[in-house]
Amino acid sequence: MCGIVGFTGSQQAAPILLDGLKKLEYRGYDSAGIAALCDSGIHMEKASGKIKNLDAKIDGGKALEGNCGIGHTRWATHGAPTDENAHPHLSNGGDFALVHNGIIENYAALREELIAKGVTFKSETDTEVVVQLLEQYYDGDLKAAVLKTVGRLEGAYALGILCAHEPGRVIAARQAAPLIVGVGVGENYFGSDVTAMVAHTKNFIYLEDGEIADLTPDKVTIYTDLGEEVEKPITRITWDVAAAEKGGYDHFMLKEIMEQPNAIKSTIEPRIQNGEIVLDDFHLTDEDLKQINKIMITACGSAFYAGSVGKYVIERLCRIPVEADLASELRYRDPLVDEHTLLVVVSQSGETADTIAAMKECKARGARILAIVNVVGSTIARLADDVIYTWAGPEIAVATTKGYTTQVAVMDMLAVYLARRLGRLDDAEYARLVDEIQQFPSLVQRAIDLNPNIQGLAKKYYNHNNIFFIGRNLDYAACMEGSLKLKEISYLHSEAYAAGELKHGTIALIEEDRPVIALACYEALFDKMMSNIKEVKARGAQVLAVVLEGNRQIFAEADDVIFIPKTEPMFNSLPEIIPLQLFAYYVARENGCDIDKPKNLAKSVTVE
Ligand code: G6P
Secondary structure, eight states, X not given: OOEEEEEESSSOHHHHHHHHHHHHGGGOOSEEEEEEEETTEEEEEEEESSHHHHHHHTGGGTTSOOSEEEEEEEOOSSSOSSTTTSSOEEOTTSOEEEEEEEEETTHHHHHHHHHHXXXXXXSSOSTHHHHHHHHXXXXXXXHHHHHHHHHHOOEEEEEEEEETTSTTOEEEEEESSOOEEEEOSSOEEEESSGGGTTTTOSEEEEOOTTOEEEEETTEEEEEOTTSOEEOOOOEEOOOOGGGGSOTTOSSHHHHHHHTHHHHXXXXXXXXXXXXXXXXXXXXXXXXXXHHOOEEEEEESHHHHHHHHHHHHHHHHHHOSOEXXXXXXXXXXXXXXXXXXXXXXXXXXXXXXXXHHHHHHHHHHTTOEEEEEESSTTOHHHHHSSEEEEOOOOOOOSSSOSHHHHHHHHHHHHHHXXXXXXXXXXXXXXXXXXXXXXXXXXXHHHHXXXXXXXXXXXXXXXXXXXXXXXXXXXXXXXXXXXXXXXXHHHHXXXXXXXXXXXXXXXXXXXXXXXXXXXXXXXXXXXXXXXXXXXXXXXXTTOEEEEEEETTOOGGGGTOSEEEEEOOOOGGGTXXXXXXXXXXXXXXXXXXXXXXXXXXXXXXXXXXXX
């Protein structure tokens, strides 16, 4: 995780770097720091805690002179989140400052080697070896020192480098961690994500693993780790800075919940043409498709839960075996994957380390890779054979909302698309399902509008320590995401259970007043869910039920009821997560939590 930024130009660097770091704070917020270069050398400030602490220390950046510099916001891996362990790190002689995102796996050996040469270390980080190596290797040729240094590193890194003897020059290097160069006029930037730079430029160069960017105010040079210059295309992004701002909402999360109808519209509308689903970006031929005898879906976190929805819907419609597996498990389980497997990789950021590793593992075994990704040009998008972008726009809140629902919308669309191509849907059924998909934006808007009292329910339930979610089939898939949302941002202990499993253990935890959120939207299993609700009620639970609009039966058992609008039952996961997102949001608000930046989490998990 961690976010890094760099700038060189004629303006003062620190305010620009600070602003960029604020946009990257979702990547980590244990500490932050900036180093800038001026006539008297490198000046640096760091502060543990959130970026506002650094902001106060350097007066919004004004207190740090210099027109080029680097910055960092940290999610601690090696060493506690203290000032000493905060980045940037300085070399012993003060010639170099460096920021790093990733993990240097061979840092212990390098550290010993450097200590033997008389180098002293001030931090417990893996990063500090890199800055010391740079100083050891520098003899007036910065490029040579950078090449020698990266040649010694094993692991993952996005590096930002500042050298006291090279005014106006910043270097960035990438290996298995995101890094993008922003190309301006008379000034240039780098950052972990375009949001850090989009206030200044819309032109970006996406670096590949092993590439190094050498930036001066007027020039960007990219070279490989062998020192050979490479020509890189410039990508122009279309969204602007307003998309990454709160726009009057108290939190990004609430803004992003409310943006879901539009995000889903942008995702599906261009892909339905004259009643047909058209996936231009999915190049599987009929011949290829015939060869596929298994679909595997892999992802982490909420993206995995979107994948779990996909498993139910794709399997049901396509009648092909579908497995959904956590990427962190799949990568190490010697999976049965071959050229007859379609691997569907789901990721908002496109940078999640475990997801990338699982994908590479399956690719090496011959699987065809389809990625469902939000961030254009991200690692997963570039490694996949085919990509379907979720056009959710930038998602800033650490807990995903529109990222997740656009993934679910794509899963539903993909299921119908594949089923049609496999000859599993007749014309009428296909037309009906496509029509339902076209209603998704208004369906989600209605799920928001139907539930004005979620805040009131949150006030009733917020002070409980344990909340269970139960559901069956697709309701169960939604339970997992609803429960994750609640624990991520409100820190309440919450678990999701397949309702049929309750009696095999969990029911022992049901006691007087224990809240149970029961999802009973899947009508074919409604009676089964009613039995489960009765079982927990009989043991004293308070039941908050989520059911389809118009369901009156539920009032016989539930203490509180949330309604969702009707759609094709297979697509229920989309509307039913909306009230659960709002519930988690308002519970966290009642508990006074830092909703957009929950403790210990980071949005983009680029370490294993
Ligand atoms: C982190 C985020 C989650 C996200 C997961 C996978 O844990 O906090 O919201 O679902 O990573 O991220 P990805 O970018 O691969 O979807």
